[in-house]
Amino acid sequence: MGRPLPLTATLGVFALAxxxxxxxxxxxxxxxxxxxxxxxxxxxGGLYVLDGETLEIKSDIPLGGxxxxxxxxxxxxxxxxxxxxxxVLDASAGKLTDTTFTASEPGxxxxxxxxxxxxxxxxxxxxVFNPHDLANGNxxxxxxxxxxxxxxxxxxxxxGSWLRTxxxxxxxxxxxxxxxxxAEITRNAECPGIHGETAVAGETFVFxxxxxxxxxxxxxxxxxxxxxxYGRIGTLKGHEESAIALGDFKVDPDAELERPxxxxxxxxxxxxxxxxxxxPSVSYSFRSLxxxxxAEALILGTDxxxxxxxxxxGDTLKTIAVTKxxxxxxxxxxxxxxxxxxxHDVYVTDPATKQLHLVDLEAGAVIKSVTLDHTPxxxxxxxxxxxx
Numbered sequence: 001m002g003r004p005l006p007l008t009a010t011l012g013v014f015a016l017a018x019x020x021x022x023x024x025x026x027x028x029x030x031x032x033x034x035x036x037x038x039x040x041x042x043x044x045g046g047l048y049v050l051d052g053e054t055l056e057i058k059s060d061i062p063l064g065g066x067x068x069x070x071x072x073x074x075x076x077x078x079x080x081x082x083x084x085x086x087x088v089l090d091a092s093a094g095k096l097t098d099t100t101f102t103a104s105e106p107g108x109x110x111x112x113x114x115x116x117x118x119x120x121x122x123x124x125x126x127x128v129f130n131p132h133d134l135a136n137g138n139x140x141x142x143x144x145x146x147x148x149x150x151x152x153x154x155x156x157x158x159x160g161s162w163l164r165t166x167x168x169x170x171x172x173x174x175x176x177x178x179x180x181x182x183a184e185i186t187r188n189a190e191c192p193g194i195h196g197e198t199a200v201a202g203e204t205f206v207f208x209x210x211x212x213x214x215x216x217x218x219x220x221x222x223x224x225x226x227x228x229x230y231g232r233i234g235t236l237k238g239h240e241e242s243a244i245a246l247g248d249f250k251v252d253p254d255a256e257l258e259r260p261x262x263x264x265x266x267x268x269x270x271x272x273x274x275x276x277x278x279x280p281s282v283s284y285s286f287r288s289l290x291x292x293x294x295a296e297a298l299i300l301g302t303d304x305x306x307x308x309x310x311x312x313x314g315d316t317l318k319t320i321a322v323t324k325x326x327x328x329x330x331x332x333x334x335x336x337x338x339x340x341x342x343x344h345d346v347y348v349t350d351p352a353t354k355q356l357h358l359v360d361l362e363a364g365a366v367i368k369s370v371t372l373d374h375t376p377x378x379x380x381x382x383x384x385x386x387x388x
Contacts, residue, residue, distance in 0.1 A: 115130060
């Protein structure tokens with residue numbers, strides 16, 4: 001029997017629930033849902049909430065600090081990462097709630113199935129809740145701690161078992177799987193610099209490493225090595241209908257900022273990793289990767305084009321002009337063109353023109369655009385459970 005990991009708290013109604021109940025008037029039955037397919041874009045000083053169908057700005061919310069946004073796991077809410085933790089934005093109503101999942105150095109958000117997992121890098125604490133409970137102002141919250149703080153990630157599987165990364169403030173080494181009672185199932189330490197997570201078909205999970213990826217399925221970890229001694233994958237995008245994950249790929253361990261020209265397609269069914277090269281002089285950033293409605297691999301290149309890739313063959317299906325050519329900024333927090341997908345909708349920001357575009361993959365063209373007053377940075381939206 002595996003050893004149990006430190007459990008901070010597992011409560012029917014955690015202390016945070018009182019905060020959730022206190023804002024039930026905002027998130028509960030009295031909420032007026034007015035924004036269709038809500039989309040959220042950050043800027044220096046606030047947040048835009050837009051109608052995802054018309055691209056009309058429905059709400060402009062002032063908020064200081066560097067802001068990150070992630071789907072909360074339901075069709076109404078988005079989590080805004082602030083210095084205090086993960087604050088709930090009711091995107092369907094265009095308003096911030098008073099609910100914050102407090103966290104020291106808040107990091108990754110992973111919404112999967114009926115649970116959303118939040119990782120606090122400063123303490124290693126993991127907070128898990130049912131995102132569908134946000135609407136009625138009540139939420140059962142489970143908390144667990146990693147042995148040491150690190151820049152990590154966690155996810156809860158459909159059977160209640162857990163996956164989380166292993167590491168400390170200086171280095172990260174791999175991942176551990178635990179059952180629903182937090183007893184260890186198995187672990188793997190063959191993933192140096194572990195970063196990023198995605199789910200693909202069959203509830204298989206893929207984590208990025210400095211030398212390939214680590215996958216987990218049916219209670220077993222599998223290492224899929226990259227060619228060469230160093231091949232870092234840190235950003236991953238999956239699709240529930242495909243066994244293939246899309247990942248970035250970097251080859252220079254000493255680079256301050258590497259502008260990659262290749263990307264990885266990881267087949268979790270055959271445990272093979274394929275590298276695909278973009279056209280000469282075209283690179284991309286960590287905000288360039290996404291998946292299309294039919295599991296297409298999408299790469300927003302520095303040539304300003306959205307490259308639509310067949311994930312099985314690696315062939316380019318089409319190239320769609322969206323923005324002018326751009327260069328990735330040295331500071332990762334600075335705006336750069338960003339892609340966000342939801343079902344058949346593909347959204348792309350263009351900081352140079354302060355625009356947000358809606359792209360039709362089948363038509364191969366931009367079909368709608370809006371110009372914003374402020375330069376857009378991060379982009380996300382409300383995404384219901386079960387959508388990759």
